[in-house]
Amino acid sequence: MRLSHLQDITGTATRPRYEPAAHGAGIVHLGLGAFHRAHQAVMTDAALSHAGGDWRIIGVSLRSRAVVDALAPQNGLYTVLEHDAAGVTGHVVGAIAQVIAADPAATLKALSAPTTRIVTLTVTEKGYGIDRATGLPDPQNATVAADLEQPDAPSGVLGLLTAALAIRRAKGDAPFTVLCCDNLPDNGRFLQQGVVGFARLYDADLADWIAAHVAFPSSMVDRITPAPSDATRKDALALTGCTDLAAIETEPFTQWVIEDSFPQGRPAWEHGGAIFVEDVAKFEHMKLRMLNGAHSMLAYTGFLAGHPYVRDVMADPALTRLVGRHLDAAAQTLEPLPAIDFATYAAELKDRFKNPAIAHETYQIAMDGTQKLPQRIFAPALHALAHGQDLRPFAFATAMWMRYALGQTEAGAAYDLRDPRAAEIATALNGLPRDGGRISAALHERLTLIPDALAQNDNWRATVAKILSHILTDGVAATIKAEAKL
Numbered sequence: 330m331r332l333s334h335l336q337d338i339t340g341t342a343t344r345p346r347y348e349p350a351a352h353g354a355g356i357v358h359l360g361l362g363a364f365h366r367a368h369q370a371v372m373t374d375a376a377l378s379h380a381g382g383d384w385r386i387i388g389v390s391l392r393s394r395a396v397v398d399a400l401a402p403q404n405g406l407y408t409v410l411e412h413d414a415a416g417v418t419g420h421v422v423g424a425i426a427q428v429i430a431a432d433p434a435a436t437l438k439a440l441s442a443p444t445t446r447i448v449t450l451t452v453t454e455k456g457y458g459i460d461r462a463t464g465l466p467d468p469q470n471a472t473v474a475a476d477l478e479q480p481d482a483p484s485g486v487l488g489l490l491t492a493a494l495a496i497r498r499a500k501g502d503a504p505f506t507v508l509c510c511d512n513l514p515d516n517g518r519f520l521q522q523g524v525v526g527f528a529r530l531y532d533a534d535l536a537d538w539i540a541a542h543v544a545f546p547s548s549m550v551d552r553i554t555p556a557p558s559d560a561t562r563k564d565a566l567a568l569t570g571c572t573d574l575a576a577i578e579t580e581p582f583t584q585w586v587i588e589d590s591f592p593q594g595r596p597a598w599e600h601g602g603a604i605f606v607e608d609v610a611k612f613e614h615m616k617l618r619m620l621n622g623a624h625s626m627l628a629y630t631g632f633l634a635g636h637p638y639v640r641d642v643m644a645d646p647a648l649t650r651l652v653g654r655h656l657d658a659a660a661q662t663l664e665p666l667p668a669i670d671f672a673t674y675a676a677e678l679k680d681r682f683k684n685p686a687i688a689h690e691t692y693q694i695a696m697d698g699t700q701k702l703p704q705r706i707f708a709p710a711l712h713a714l715a716h717g718q719d720l721r722p723f724a725f726a727t728a729m730w731m732r733y734a735l736g737q738t739e740a741g742a743a744y745d746l747r748d749p750r751a752a753e754i755a756t757a758l759n760g761l762p763r764d765g766g767r768i769s770a771a772l773h774e775r776l777t778l779i780p781d782a783l784a785q786n787d788n789w790r791a792t793v794a795k796i797l798s799h800i801l802t803d804g805v806a807a808t809i810k811a812e813a814k815l
């Protein structure tokens with residue numbers, strides 16, 4: 330039987346302690362991937378179980394239909410499987426009230442409804458159409474350009490948020506709070522600047538009104554969530570007695586640190602473990618530089634070394650050492666956080682990466698490197714440079730990314746970079762010999778990706794080029810071995 334009512338569940342999976350249909354929707358979420366379903370939706374489910382409220386979620390998939398085709402026949406119900414070495418447990422989430430797929434008009438309607446008080450987003454780093462260098466809408470982005478042509482019929486993130494806010498303002502409805510949940514530093518300010526910048530391109534009054542009246546709290550999100558597989562659906566069937574085509578699997582750990590700025594109210598997310606603080610920045614830096622920085626480093630290195638999953642990387646002693654080295658170096662670049670010991674955090678991260686029950690692909694993490702490396706690798710490297718700290722771990726990660734950017738394994742198998750700037754990378758590398766110095770120079774100079782202070786620093790440049798040359802001459806495995814001995 331297909332999962333569609335809580336009464337149908339016959340297995341050990343736990344279920345919401347509220348009647349889903351008795352709660353209205355108060356949140357529209359953009360980006361209905363596995364991460365949202367493992368994180369914000371679970372916390373919202375806990376908030377509803379403990380404190381009630383009309384806070385269910387209208388989940389929007391901006392492009393793909395697949396997740397909506399799975400969730401719609403299930404009345405939004407799906408199973409979250411938590412995996413650790415001891416086994417797997419299941420919980421059915423009832424927080425999703427409605428789903429919308431690739432339907433901009435329906436999305437705009439949901440965003441404009443007076444009942445919508447919060448809009449949350451997980452659209453990935455590249456999904457905003459914001460130029461990271463200027464912080465403003467990217468004029469080269471096709472969706473941004475199309476939405477500027479027709480601001481009343483938008484389909485992209487900036488266009489949809491701006492148009493919905495314009496409708497609410499015209500009708501005298503309060504604006505919603507916009508809560509960015511992507512792995513970007515200062516993500517609230519980032520999205521605020523993008524939306525206000527977008528509005529300013531066609532309606533300065535609206536831009537001023539958004540700047541003055543719409544809250545954009547920042548948040549740090551964390552839960553390692555691999556792409557679901559056939560095994561996920563099998564486990565869900567065993568734990569619920571129902572066929573669940575929208576089941577996801579994740580680790581037991583979850584963390585959400587949120588700037589408490591919600592003029593229209595919010596769910597009692599603290600019941601799901603969320604922490605409310607005045608300033609999220611230090612938490613974001615810690616997570617982006619330590620967890621995500623080490624993730625990116627181990628993804629490029631591990632993928633090239635032939636490890637399909639993070640847990641395989643962590644079973645390799647030389648690589649584990651390099652993960653530890655990276656975490657320590659990243660921790661050195663952070664401002665102290667009261668109540669958090671970075672060495673303990675690093676040890677916990679290593680344990681999480683080791684989780685044998687989580688099949689997290691290195692290739693999945695390697696995706697979108699140009700969107701991830703600035704906050705994960707280059708920002709801490711800049712700090713290290715300014716404070717005379719060790720640059721080597723960051724240079725190593727960068728050299729491995731450059732090797733990955735060649736798009737071919739050592740055995741000669743081609744792979745897709747899956748990066749929005751893949752074409753630019755290919756152009757920069759076109760016709761170059763396999764020479765570490767030349768490749769590193771091209772990626773430093775022709776891509777406007779690596780910050781100038783690094784790109785113009787002789788020590789950094791020489792270190793990246795040397796490591797890349799080592800990889801290209803002696804191979805990935807030999808380079809890892811030598812590096813781990815340093």
Ligand code: CS2
Nearest residue numbers: 550551552553621624693694
């Ligand atoms: C990963 C993240 O794919 C990636 O880039 O580093 O998705 C990571 O698993 C999450 O941020 C963990 O919270």
